[in-house]
Amino acid sequence: MDRVPLERKVLSENDRVAAELRARFQEHGVLCLNLISSPGSGKTSLLERTLESLPRHDRVAVLTGDIQTENDANRLKRFHFPVKQITTGGTCHLDARMIERHLADWRLEDLDLLLVENVGNLVCPSSYDLGEAAKIVVLSVTEGEDKPLKYPSIFFKSDLLVLSKIDLLPYVPFDIEAAVQNARKVHPGMEIVKVSCLNRDGLHEWMMWLAEKRRAHKPLVRQTAN
Amino acid sequence: MHEMGIANSVLEAVRTEMVLHPGTYPCKVGVRIGEMAAIDQDALRFCFEAIVHETDLESLELGIEFCPRRHRCQLCGREFIVRDYDSQCPQCGNMGTTCISGDEMELAYLEVEEHGSSTVGAKSSQ
Numbered sequence: 340m341d342r343v344p345l346e347r348k349v350l351s352e353n354d355r356v357a358a359e360l361r362a363r364f365q366e367h368g369v370l371c372l373n374l375i376s377s378p379g380s381g382k383t384s385l386l387e388r389t390l391e392s393l394p395r396h397d398r399v400a401v402l403t404g405d406i407q408t409e410n411d412a413n414r415l416k417r418f419h420f421p422v423k424q425i426t427t428g429g430t431c432h433l434d435a436r437m438i439e440r441h442l443a444d445w446r447l448e449d450l451d452l453l454l455v456e457n458v459g460n461l462v463c464p465s466s467y468d469l470g471e472a473a474k475i476v477v478l479s480v481t482e483g484e485d486k487p488l489k490y491p492s493i494f495f496k497s498d499l500l501v502l503s504k505i506d507l508l509p510y511v512p513f514d515i516e517a518a519v520q521n522a523r524k525v526h527p528g529m530e531i532v533k534v535s536c537l538n539r540d541g542l543h544e545w546m547m548w549l550a551e552k553r554r555a556h557k558p559l560v561r562q563t564a565n
Numbered sequence: 566m567h568e569m570g571i572a573n574s575v576l577e578a579v580r581t582e583m584v585l586h587p588g589t590y591p592c593k594v595g596v597r598i599g600e601m602a603a604i605d606q607d608a609l610r611f612c613f614e615a616i617v618h619e620t621d622l623e624s625l626e627l628g629i630e631f632c633p634r635r636h637r638c639q640l641c642g643r644e645f646i647v648r649d650y651d652s653q654c655p656q657c658g659n660m661g662t663t664c665i666s667g668d669e670m671e672l673a674y675l676e677v678e679e680h681g682s683s684t685v686g687a688k689s690s691q
Binding site for chain 2: 463465490
C-alpha cells in the first residue's frame with residue numbers, strides 16, 4: 340500500500356474561483372463584503388437602511404442570496420442601485436461560482452462597493468470564500484447571547500459583529516454584554532456595532548465602520564495598481 | 566448541512582488524483598477538519614458513504630483527523646490548545662495570543678493499492 344500526500348484544501352476549486360474574484364475586485368478597486376446571519380436576523384433591513392443613506396450616485400451594488408424567491412432583491416431595488424437576486428434552489432450557502440456567474444453582466448470598473456447578502460444560515464456560509472475583503476456577521480437580540488459560542492466558526496472568521504434589533508432589548512431576556520463577551524471569547528478584538536433598523540439607533544456607527552473600510556481599501560488598491 | 570458538498574469535493578479530488586496513479590485503486594482518503602471549520606464529522610461520514618455507495622469507489626474509506634484550535638502566545642511563544650474558548654497563555658498569562666490552527670478543511674493523503682494485490686475486490690470498509 341502506498342500513501343500519497345495530497346496537502347490541499349478540500350474546497351480548492353471554490354478557493355481558486357474566490358481568489359480570481361478577489362484579484363478582480365482588487366484590480367477595479369471594489370470592496371466586497373459578505374453578510375452572514377441566521378434567517379431573519381435583519382441582513383436585508385440593514386442593507387435597506389444602508390442603501391437609503393448612501394448618495395444616489397454612489398457606485399454600490401448588491402447581490403442577495405436566498406433558497407427561493409426574488410423578495411429581497413425586490414425590497415432592495417427601491418433604492419435605485421444595481422441589485423441581483425441569487426436563488427440557490429436549495430443550497431444553504433453562496434459559493435464563489437454563483438458570485439462569478441451573477442457578476443457576469445456588471446462592469447466592475449463601475450463599482451466601488453459590492454455588498455453580498457448570503458443565504459440565512461450561521462454554519463455553512465462560513466466555509467465558502469466568495470472573494471470578499473471581509474465577512475460581517477449579524478446577530479439579532481432575539482437569538483440568544485450564547486450564539487457565538489454555539490456557532491464559533493462564523494464569529495471567528497468575521498471582522499465585524501452587527502448586533503441587530505436592539506430596540507427589542509427591553510422586551511427580551513438578552514444579555515447584550517454577555518453577547519459581546521462571548522463574541523470576543525471566540526474572536527478576541529472583534530469589532531462590534533449595535534443597531535436598530537427600526538429606530539435607527541447605532542446606524543451611524545455602522546455607516547462609519549463601512550466608510551472607514553472603504554477608505555482603507557482605496558489606497559491599498561492604488562498601491563497595488565502602481 | 567453543507568457536508569454533502571464537502572464530501573463531493575473530497576471524492577472529486579480522489580478521482581483527479583487517481584489519474585496520476587495508473588494500475589492502482591484508492592483504499593482510503595485522509596482529511597483534516599479543524600474545530601472551527603463548521604463541519605460535522607458524523608454528517609460528513611454519512612454523506613461520503615452515501616455518495617460512494619454502489620459506485621466503483623464503494624470500498625473507499627474516509628479518514629478524518631480532528632484538529633483542535635491552537636494559539637501561540639505573542640509574548641513567550643508558547644503554543645497551546647484552546648479549551649472552552651480560553652485563549653489566555655497558560656505559561657505567562659498573556660491575553661494576546663494568535664490563532665495558528667483549527668480551521669482546517671484539508672485533504673491530507675490518499676492510500677492506494679496496486680490492482681492484483683490480495684485485497685482487490687474487498688468491499689469491506691474496515
